[in-house]
Amino acid sequence: MRDLVDIRKDIDQIDQKIVRLFEERMQCSEEVAEYKKGTGKPIYDRKREQEKIETLTKEVGPEFLKKGTEELFLQLMSIGRRYQYSLLSEEDSYVRKKFKQVDRLEINSDTKVVYQGIPGAYQEQAMVQFFGEDISHFTAEEFKDVVVAVDEGKADYGILPIENTSAGTVSGIYDLLLNHDVCVVGEETVECNHALVGIRGTDLSKVTKVYSHPQGLMQCKEFLDETKWDQVRIRNTAVAAKKVADDNDCTKVAISSERAAKLYGLDVLKEKVNFEGNNCTRFVVMSKKKQYRKDAKKVSISFSLPHETGSLYNILAHFMFNDVSMTNIESRPLPNRQWEYGFYIDVAGNLNEPGIRNALTGIRAEVKDFKILGNF
Ligand SMILES: C=C(O[C@@H]1C=C(C(=O)O)C=C[C@H]1O)C(=O)O
Structure with missing residues (x-):
């Protein structure tokens, strides 16, 4: 049996070669980015990646190594893609075009807020906590009416409950945010002692x-x-x-x-008949204006993916490589689209940060139905 020190010497040499080859490969990726920038060709070429995996795994015998080769090259190609996104001009940035950074939200005596329910509802409490007692407001019958009122410009801001510490996500709210031209600009947590x-x-x-x-x-x-x-x-x-x-x-x-x-x-x-001692509901505040405060700390996005091995992993890698930390993920099957799933993800950060912009540029290019729900 060979001595461990000897084996490790070999491994070290192999690794050095791999690193050099990796650098060479990334150099090619950079050239590809230049080419794509000039021709407008999208960065992600799914067909080329699938063909590569097929060709390379064919050359490997044992099943375990086949799988390993696939995993290794999926990673390598994904790193290459992310590098290319980071080289794309900021001028083209989707975030820059779509969202405006503001110092603070505009709230004054003309501001109108809508919430669902009637006085005494937790939504009203959330509104008062966020906007103060004197804010002018009106109420709507259904959650949907709140979003529609904001979308149609009848209210400047709307309040919706999104999740609860003991009962989880409030059903249907994400879909409302997705299907209307509104943007989340704030959030407020209310302690709900039932x-x-x-x-x-x-x-x-x-x-x-x-x-x-x-x-x-x-x-x-x-x-x-x-x-x-x-x-x-x-x-x-x-x-x-x-x-x-x-x-x-x-x-x-x-x-x-x-x-x-x-x-x-x-x-x-x-008093207090809720089973969880600290029963809190998180509410979101939305506006029609696509804006975010320069000190906003959470970005919420949604997209859909086919139910395929590695598809979500591939997308989450964009966060990992840009040092973006994920704070929440929700998924649900999409209506009328068998085996496709909608995802809602919250990450920590602000839309003005390069890491966030890079991650979102990459994700947007590689998923369907991408939407930034807001930064708040
Ligand atoms: C490098 C390219 O860009 C991407 C990365 C690939 C890779 O690293 O091999 C392959 C296809 C593209 O998704 C390319 O188009 O060749």
Whole structure:
């Protein structure tokens, strides 16, 4: 058996050769970038990459090494591509063309905000936290109406809940952001301490129905599972409280904020019925204007990918190589597009940073349905 020191000497020499060859290969990549810049040919050439993998793996015998060769060259080609993107002129930058950097968001006495629900809703709380008590505002019936009002210019800003610490993503919100010409410009977290509320004199043993938004019901699941009450889904936690107050029926209760209970003259029958101690909902603030604050810290994007080995890995590599850290990822199957998935990703950073711009340029060129949802 050879001595470890000897074997390692060989490995070191091989590695040095690999590094030199790598540099040579990257030099060629640079030339390819020049060529592509001149001719307008896209950087990513999927067919060429597939052919390369096929040719190279054919030359390798053992299955394990075949797989390894594929992985190695997928990486090499992806590094080459990212290098090419970084060499492309900033003038062409999609981000620069689409988004405007601002010192701060314009908020004044003419500013109008829209939220879904009625007073007492957590959305209202989010609005007050973000814009202050005196902001002029109106309400909408559905989440969709909020986005449409912003898209049509009827409101300058809209508020939507996006995720909750115990119940997860609020369904349908990402799709609304994707399908309308709006941009996320801020976010606000609201602590949601749900109370069980009802009219004065409600006896819990006589209750038959509980009303709340599906998120409210989910966040209080452990408490509600102990009861035999019908759980009725309603548009909003505040709407639920108002309904119980309007019906004036002591067999009905609602899950809402204590603030909503007070507003509609209900009693708090039980405080904090949510199962997670620190139950918070994150709200996004959107505007029609494609803008981002120069101190914004989170970029949110969406795109779709076919369900193929390595497709997501390939895209996430753009973040890794540009030192961008990912803070959240959501995926869901796309309607009417079998085995294609929509992804929503949050990364830490600002659209004015070169690393973020490079990563987004590369991703945009290699996915379908790319959209920057906002930087906030
Ligand atoms: C270098 C090129 O650009 C990209 C990178 C490739 C590689 O590194 O081999 C292959 C195809 C392209 O996706 C090229 O087009 O040849």
